[in-house]
Amino acid sequence: xxxxxxxxxxxxxxxxxxxxxxxxxVEEVPIFLFSEIRFLIALLFxxxxxxxxRPQAVKLQKSHWGYLILQSFFGVFLFSVLMLxxxxxxxxxxAGIITSTVPAVIALLSFFFLKERITSPQAISIxxxxxxxxxxxxxxxxxxxxxxxxxxxxxxxxxAVISEALFTIFAKKLSGVLTPIQxxxxxxVIGFILxxxxxxxxxxxxxxxxxxLSVYLLIVYYAITASVLSFVLWYKGVAKVSANIAxxxxxxxxxxxxxxxxxxxxxxxxxxxxxxxxxxxxxIYLGTRGVSIKNAEQASxxxxxxx
Numbered sequence: 195x196x197x198x199x200x201x202x203x204x205x206x207x208x209x210x211x212x213x214x215x216x217x218x219x220v221e222e223v224p225i226f227l228f229s230e231i232r233f234l235i236a237l238l239f240x241x242x243x244x245x246x247x248r249p250q251a252v253k254l255q256k257s258h259w260g261y262l263i264l265q266s267f268f269g270v271f272l273f274s275v276l277m278l279x280x281x282x283x284x285x286x287x288x289a290g291i292i293t294s295t296v297p298a299v300i301a302l303l304s305f306f307f308l309k310e311r312i313t314s315p316q317a318i319s320i321x322x323x324x325x326x327x328x329x330x331x332x333x334x335x336x337x338x339x340x341x342x343x344x345x346x347x348x349x350x351x352x353x354a355v356i357s358e359a360l361f362t363i364f365a366k367k368l369s370g371v372l373t374p375i376q377x378x379x380x381x382x383v384i385g386f387i388l389x390x391x392x393x394x395x396x397x398x399x400x401x402x403x404x405x406x407l408s409v410y411l412l413i414v415y416y417a418i419t420a421s422v423l424s425f426v427l428w429y430k431g432v433a434k435v436s437a438n439i440a441x442x443x444x445x446x447x448x449x450x451x452x453x454x455x456x457x458x459x460x461x462x463x464x465x466x467x468x469x470x471x472x473x474x475x476x477x478i479y480l481g482t483r484g485v486s487i488k489n490a491e492q493a494s495x496x497x498x499x500x501x
Contacts, residue, residue, distance in 0.1 A: 197434075198430070198431040198433075198434035198435050199431070199435075199443065200431075201427045201428070201430045201431035202427070202428065202431035202432070202435070202440055202443035203443050203446050204423075204427055205423070205424045205425075205427035205428040205431065205443075206424075206428075206443050206444050206445070206446040206447050206450075207446045207447075207449075207450045208419040208420060208423055208424040208427075208450075209420065209424055209444075209447050209450075210293075210446055210447035210448060210449060210450030210451040210452075210454070211419070211450045211451070211454045212416055212419060212420050213277070213281060213289050213293075213447070213451040213454070213455070214451060214454040214455045214458050214459055215412055215415065215416050215454070215458070216277065216278050216281060216416065217281040217282075217455075217459065218409075218412060218458065218459070219409060219412055219413060219416065220278050220281070220282065222405060222406075222409045223400075223405065223409065223413070224393075224396040224400060225274075225275065225278045225279065226275075226389050226392035226393045226395075226396050227393045227396040227397050227400060228278075228413065229274050229275075229278075229385070229389045229393065230386065230389045230390060230392075230393035230397075231393075231413055231417070232413065232416055232417040232420065232421055233382050233383075233385050233386040233389065233417075233421060234386065234417075235413070235414055235417035235418070235421075236382045236417045236418070236420075236421030236422050237379070237382055237383065237386065239418065239422050240375065240378055240379040240382055240421075240422060241379065243375050243379075244375050244376065244379045247373060247375050250373055252371065252372055252373065252376065254372070254376070254380070258368060258371070258372060258380075259380075261364050261367050261368050262368070262377065262380040262381055262384060263384055264360070264364045265361050265364045265365055265368075265377075265381050266380075266381045266382075266384035266385045266388065267384075267388065268357040268358075268360040268361050268364070269357060269358060269360070269361025269362075269364075269365070269381070270361075270381055270382075270384070270385035270388070271385060271388045271389065272353070272354070272357040273354045273357040273358055273361065274385075276350045276351065276353040276354035276357060277289070277350075277351060277354040279350050280347045280348070280349075280350030280351035280353075280354060281347065281351070282347065283343040283344065283346050283347025283350065284343075284344050284347030284348050284350075284351060285455065285459075285461050288344070288347075288348060288351075289347070289348075289351045289451060292348055292351045292352055292355065292448075293351065293354070293355055293358070293444060293447040293448055293451070295352070295355050296355050296358050296359055296441055296444035296445075296447070297319065297320055297438070297441040297442045297444055297445060297477060298320040298441075299355055299356055299358075299359035299441075300359045300362050300363070300437055300438055300440070300441030300444070301320050301438040301441055303359050303360065303363050303437075304363060304366070304436065304437035304438045304441070305438070307363055308363065308366060308436075308437055310436050310437060310438050312438060315480045318480050319442055319476070319477035319479075319480040320477070322473045322476045322477040322480070325473050358444065359441070362432065362437055362440060362441060363437060365377070365428070365429060365432055366432055366437045366440075369429060369432050369433035370433045374425070374426045374427075374429035374430045374433075375426065377425070377429045378421075378422065378425035378426050378429060381425060382421050382425075385421075428440075431443075442477060445475070445477050448470065448471065449471055449475070452470075452471060
């Protein structure tokens with residue numbers, strides 16, 4: 195279980211770090227073109243990995259492709275567009291903390307669609323995650339960004355939150371059926387196709403020679419961490435835990451987004467951000483502690499029954 199927790203945490207840490215990295219890239223490269231390049235680079239890594247792991251692969255059925263398309267549309271296409279456009283209008287720090295509502299949204303969706311029960315510690319952890327976004331959304335320094343654009347950016351990021359939650363729900367449907375490499379490759383192929391027509395239009399008028407080497411390196415880093423490592427790690431972890439527990443680990447997004455935003459973008463860090471981070475850490479602790487307690491009670495009950 196601890197390995198699954200580590201995989202989920204590291205996966206979301208990559209996503210959080212890329213909030214700030216993506217903000218830097220989209221200032222230089224159009225969003226759809228950047229996304230298309232990202233998927234192309236990712237597939238250059240994933241296709242060889244898929245060929246190597248072919249003996250463990252499962253033959254894809256029509257229903258598998260259906261869930262892969264839904265994952266790619268919500269978790270890749272909509273998430274990328276809403277998040278990357280969102281960070282144009284809001285700060286990377288605010289965007290990161292807003293994503294702390296993902297556990298709440300995933301828990302609600304898993305309750306309705308996967309029939310997963312929400313324990314008391316998990317319910318409290320969800321409330322802490324929601325508290326984190328409330329604190330950061332009404333931060334006092336938002337006026338420096340322009341109140342209307344700041345709110346619009348926050349709404350776009352929250353749309354990305356819903357997309358990420360749906361991605362997790364659909365990923366849970368295939369976890370344990372397809373290999374993580376298969377799922378990651380399938381989602382990236384579909385993402386590549388979805389972004390292709392929009393990216394071609396942007397590529398025709400874009401001056402690639404004006405792009406600096408540092409931005410190219412950031413794009414490669416983004417592609418490897420966001421489209422390869424984060425997907426594979428998430429698929430490995432989500433196969434071992436319930437969807438609402440996996441959702442709690444999305445709390446690492448705001449933590450890493452905040453820290454990277456401070457380091458790379460020189461964004462301010464104050465009491466609101468600190469309290470928001472503490473709420474998220476508390477949510478992760480309570481959520482995973484609830485699982486540990488439940489497992490301990492089940493083990494104790496099993497022992498009593500055995501004796």
